[in-house]
Amino acid sequence: MIGIDWGTSSFRAYRLDAGGCVIARLDLPAGILGIPEGGFPAALLEAIAPWLADGETQVLLCGMVGSRQGWVEAPYLPCPTGAAEIAAAAIPLPFAGARCRLLPGLSTRDAAGVPDVMRGEETKLVGLLAALGDAEALVCLPGTHSKWARLAGGRITAFATQMTGELRAVLLQHSILGRLAAPGRSEAAFLRGVARAREAGGLLHHAFGTRALGLHGELAPEEAESYLSGLLIGHEVLAAGANGHTLGAIHLAGSDALAARYALAFDALGLGCVRHDDDIVARGLALLSERLPG
Amino acid sequence: MIGIDWGTSSFRAYRLDAGGCVIARLDLPAGILGIPEGGFPAALLEAIAPWLADGETQVLLCGMVGSRQGWVEAPYLPCPTGAAEIAAAAIPLPFAGARCRLLPGLSTRDAAGVPDVMRGEETKLVGLLAALGDAEALVCLPGTHSKWARLAGGRITAFATQMTGELRAVLLQHSILGRLAAPGRSEAAFLRGVARAREAGGLLHHAFGTRALGLHGELAPEEAESYLSGLLIGHEVLAAGANGHTLGAIHLAGSDALAARYALAFDALGLGCVRHDDDIVARGLALLSERLPG
Numbered sequence: 001m002i003g004i005d006w007g008t009s010s011f012r013a014y015r016l017d018a019g020g021c022v023i024a025r026l027d028l029p030a031g032i033l034g035i036p037e038g039g040f041p042a043a044l045l046e047a048i049a050p051w052l053a054d055g056e057t058q059v060l061l062c063g064m065v066g067s068r069q070g071w072v073e074a075p076y077l078p079c080p081t082g083a084a085e086i087a088a089a090a091i092p093l094p095f096a097g098a099r100c101r102l103l104p105g106l107s108t109r110d111a112a113g114v115p116d117v118m119r120g121e122e123t124k125l126v127g128l129l130a131a132l133g134d135a136e137a138l139v140c141l142p143g144t145h146s147k148w149a150r151l152a153g154g155r156i157t158a159f160a161t162q163m164t165g166e167l168r169a170v171l172l173q174h175s176i177l178g179r180l181a182a183p184g185r186s187e188a189a190f191l192r193g194v195a196r197a198r199e200a201g202g203l204l205h206h207a208f209g210t211r212a213l214g215l216h217g218e219l220a221p222e223e224a225e226s227y228l229s230g231l232l233i234g235h236e237v238l239a240a241g242a243n244g245h246t247l248g249a250i251h252l253a254g255s256d257a258l259a260a261r262y263a264l265a266f267d268a269l270g271l272g273c274v275r276h277d278d279d280i281v282a283r284g285l286a287l288l289s290e291r292l293p294g
Numbered sequence: 295m296i297g298i299d300w301g302t303s304s305f306r307a308y309r310l311d312a313g314g315c316v317i318a319r320l321d322l323p324a325g326i327l328g329i330p331e332g333g334f335p336a337a338l339l340e341a342i343a344p345w346l347a348d349g350e351t352q353v354l355l356c357g358m359v360g361s362r363q364g365w366v367e368a369p370y371l372p373c374p375t376g377a378a379e380i381a382a383a384a385i386p387l388p389f390a391g392a393r394c395r396l397l398p399g400l401s402t403r404d405a406a407g408v409p410d411v412m413r414g415e416e417t418k419l420v421g422l423l424a425a426l427g428d429a430e431a432l433v434c435l436p437g438t439h440s441k442w443a444r445l446a447g448g449r450i451t452a453f454a455t456q457m458t459g460e461l462r463a464v465l466l467q468h469s470i471l472g473r474l475a476a477p478g479r480s481e482a483a484f485l486r487g488v489a490r491a492r493e494a495g496g497l498l499h500h501a502f503g504t505r506a507l508g509l510h511g512e513l514a515p516e517e518a519e520s521y522l523s524g525l526l527i528g529h530e531v532l533a534a535g536a537n538g539h540t541l542g543a544i545h546l547a548g549s550d551a552l553a554a555r556y557a558l559a560f561d562a563l564g565l566g567c568v569r570h571d572d573d574i575v576a577r578g579l580a581l582l583s584e585r586l587p588g
Contacts, residue, residue: 107506111493112490114493115510161506162502166469166470167498167501170464170465170469171464174464175457175461196406199405199406200405201454201533202532203498204457204526204530204533205457205533208457209408212409215370216409216411235498239497
């Protein structure tokens with residue numbers, strides 16, 4: 001089968017064998033925001049035509065392609081939920097004679113009743129559920145909008161979004177903090193930022209400190225990005241942990257570079273973590289494909 | 295004398311009588327970022343030529359005009375400090391035959407040794423000191439970069455910046471949160487945001503909730519800006535208060551619309567406040583002018 005994770009800014013397709021193993025993968029910068037209205041079937045066909053010609057007939061999509069700005073809007077499925085319900089809520093899409101389905105996103109509400117949403121990450125979580133079984137677990141999927149999910153009894157019970165990656169990008173590109181920053185990476189500066197997040201004053205104050213440290217010559221321009229990343233990730237992790245985490249090591253899955261930064265932050269904050277392959281989304285797509293109705 | 299608060303995006307000039315009362319004021323959108331290199335004397339002359347022609351000979355400047363991007367860089371004066379030291383650190387500027395001086399900014403360090411800076415707000419604080427005498431006080435000067443200062447013994451002992459206004463602007467203009475927002479003001483939505491800031495999850499999570507609420511039809515597009523403002527101001531106030539505030543009512547000085555929002559947030563959070571006129575900067579300029587050396 002062909003499994004696709006189609007997000008806001010990227011398109012990732014997997015060709016999977018009957019056992020759910022990845023035979024081939026395709027990464028394109030063709031996120032949904034770049035697809036003209038009505039252009040989704042053509043864009044998909046262009047990307048996966050060789051696999052279809054080679055005999056594949058099953059296509060399963062997840063991600064922002066199911067949002068209001070996507071191909072078709074798929075409703076959000078409320079938590080708690082699991083693989084069976086997610087598969088059952090898949091929507092059939094007419095596409096090139098294939099059996100093509102679109103997975104729903106998930107919604108949740110916190111103790112105060114405030115909603116949250118995800119699209120695409122539910123499929124990663126299904127992939128993780130297969131590995132974690134019925135155990136209780138706290139999962140961190142870092143990104144533009146990081147998702148922190150709770151798993152228990154083989155189901156996704158709740159989650160919370162932290163818009164860390166997007167805030168980092170807008171601060172560096174559009175705020176005064178970007179003016180003193182030069183390209184560069186520094187693990188030491190990143191860890192300084194993580195440590196700063198534990199101190200009093202709050203995120204809005206700590207972020208400004210990036211500039212004040214720069215003006216005082218106590219943070220080099222090449223260190224500013226890493227320091228700010230450490231600050232924001234530190235605040236994210238502490239806020240997510242403030243929900244009363246007693247679930248042991250955090251399960252972490254993301255791109256190599258980003259997961260490595262989160263693992264560093266966890267370590268600095270005295271939290272254990274278990275890293276998973278970022279391709280768990282392929283595993284989730286394969287598992288959900290098996291459970292599709294009719 | 296002529297007192298000038300020249301900031302990043304605005305120019306405000308006051309003509310003051312011998313008693314420090316405002317005779318005339320001038321507001322121009324001529325912030326320092328719009329002044330070409332070497333163009334400061336000409337821009338200033340154009341703005342205040344009529345007052346100079348009318349016999350004024352003393353000109354005192356404060357604000358970002360003393361920053362690296364301004365006319366001349368004036369060093370930061372470290373806290374604790376008071377009016378006498380600030381006046382003594384003024385820098386003479388050659389300008390149109392007048393006695394023209396540029397005030398320094400202030401710097402401070404928190405308990406962890408992290409620096410912070412201000413330029414222009416120190417002059418407002420001097421204006422407040424005249425009203426508050428030797429009393430201990432916590433002051434909030436809201437804005438693009440809000441300043442929270444502590445006064446004691448007639449001096450400015452410490453301060454902290456919260457980059458609330460700038461974060462609000464970049465989130466609305468450049469992040470996904472702006473896409474669901476439409477122009478509009480709602481006091482109820484603002485107060486919902488303030489109340490949300492008290493709950494678990496942190497700012498990075500609460501901010502994303504603006505979008506999730508919108509997607510669920512639980513926050514109208516016309517309410518999104520006010521809700522986000524309430525969230526950010528709520529987080530700012532709680533973080534500033536988290537420093538162990540036991541100083542009674544908060545002294546608040548800012549533009550009418552912004553100060554009204556902060557007063558609402560203080561009230562919702564059970565904090566008392568005393569409002570001061572935004573033109574305290576004119577009072578500070580007059581007081582500092584009297585103390586200029588030689």
